[in-house]
Amino acid sequence: MTLDQTPRVTDHPVRLEARPLYQQIRDLLVKRIIDGIWRPGSYLPSEQQLCTELGVSIGTIRKAMEDLVSQGILERQHGRGTQVVAHSSAQSRFRFLRFVHADGRPLDPVAHLLRQSVRNATLEERRQLELDAHEKVLVLLRTRSEAGEPLVYEKVILPAEMFARLDLKTGADISEEIYVFYQKRCGVTIMRTQDQIGLDSADAAIAEALGTKTGEPVLHVRRISFGLDGRRVEYRQSWSARLKYQTELD
Amino acid sequence: MTLDQTPRVTDHPVRLEARPLYQQIRDLLVKRIIDGIWRPGSYLPSEQQLCTELGVSIGTIRKAMEDLVSQGILERQHGRGTQVVAHSSAQSRFRFLRFVHADGRPLDPVAHLLRQSVRNATLEERRQLELDAHEKVLVLLRTRSEAGEPLVYEKVILPAEMFARLDLKTGADISEEIYVFYQKRCGVTIMRTQDQIGLDSADAAIAEALGTKTGEPVLHVRRISFGLDGRRVEYRQSWSARLKYQTELD
DNA sequence: GAGTGGTCTAGACCACCTG
DNA sequence: AGGTGGTCTAGACCACTCT
Known part of the structure; x- marks a missing residue:
């Protein structure tokens, strides 16, 4: 951001860089x-x-x-x-929560953190988050429920260093969207996600969390989220037996 | 767009309407x-x-x-x-075709029209397209294949009157995106879609078209498309056994 | 060289919010 | 009343495309 002091007809500042x-x-x-x-x-x-x-x-x-x-x-x-812009729970939900009921009604879930741990990243996780070989990840396993009924089972992978101050409590019901915690506690603002939706069949953990049988077909969402600076900050997988995924293209 | 001729300090045109x-x-x-x-x-x-x-x-x-x-x-x-903007096949594909292979590779399919017919709209179709009771719909049944292998089965519902000049040939392979025909032949430009992705199990028609068994789980996409003027112009359902649906949120 | 869109400036006035 | 963003104008110069 430099001014050029050379006299010119209209006395504009000048772009020393090529960019506008x-x-x-x-x-x-x-x-x-x-x-x-x-x-x-x-x-x-x-x-x-x-x-x-x-x-x-x-x-x-x-x-x-x-x-x-x-x-x-x-x-x-x-x-x-x-x-x-500060992420609020309501706004994050509207923007990033794409699950709806089978009849199209919006979801208003609470999240329940089942387990969290820090461990070395798998090859898959390193690839998805573009991590170096030695970096550790924070793993969150949680469900999202409405009226006491679990509807989504979720596995969230985060770079451990970036989210060291996240400090979530295991076992409690939380209605606040997790992206709000990312921003407030860790200074990470999610700006963009890439979602891939496919079929999967429930493994034991998914079946137990969602109350279905092992091997039953479930909807599987794989999400990579990007921060303000464009870096990959979250790798999340979600499974649901009954919900739909809704989105708009323009 | 009217000019106000009253003399004013800066001699602006004036907004007779409230809107800018x-x-x-x-x-x-x-x-x-x-x-x-x-x-x-x-x-x-x-x-x-x-x-x-x-x-x-x-x-x-x-x-x-x-x-x-x-x-x-x-x-x-x-x-x-x-x-x-004129829709080109490549650009429409990039913009509106959200199916990808299981490993994330993009799709480059040809479409094959199995059957077409004009009939009265069902209640469901009237609701989705906001049609009056007497209006007829054009129904297209088609597959999308790559290398001769059918990957998507599709049922497209269009307001018959709006698409009277569509004139697609049954039986031929077409690599052009159908949105290009909508625009060129019918003057309908798709600007926006609402997609809902869920689970379904293959019925006889789907199973036959995709080469799977009846009752097998398949990915089901329900799409409503909107035209330049904001009206609903297409109601489409797609089924696939092996592909994924990919999208970005920001 | 003529014509197009892209950048940048300067300044007037309007509409809205807060004290 | 004073400050903020929103609208609108006017004009210079730059960068690109075509012939």
């Missing part, structure tokens, strides 16, 4: 969020303040911000200011 | 596309021309166009012009 100014500004804003200078939920300086601080025109700032709004990183409120 | 000018422009552009004034693949007038024609500034035109680009309705090419 507004993209550089955009990335600078993202960097400040990742670095924790602006935390989730807090307000950015006003457009005017950023203009003078960064020495660019307001249109350029706005264009950078619009990009981030459309990416879901910022949220603007007319008359009030611009906030870094 | 750029939104009115955006909707006007969409209307012209729907009305066939600008057809898929053709070029719009340049930004400058639209400015003078519509009596607004270039920034307003640009903002309207940017909206439509992000919706996938327009496509801009630097130095060349702005086009109405």
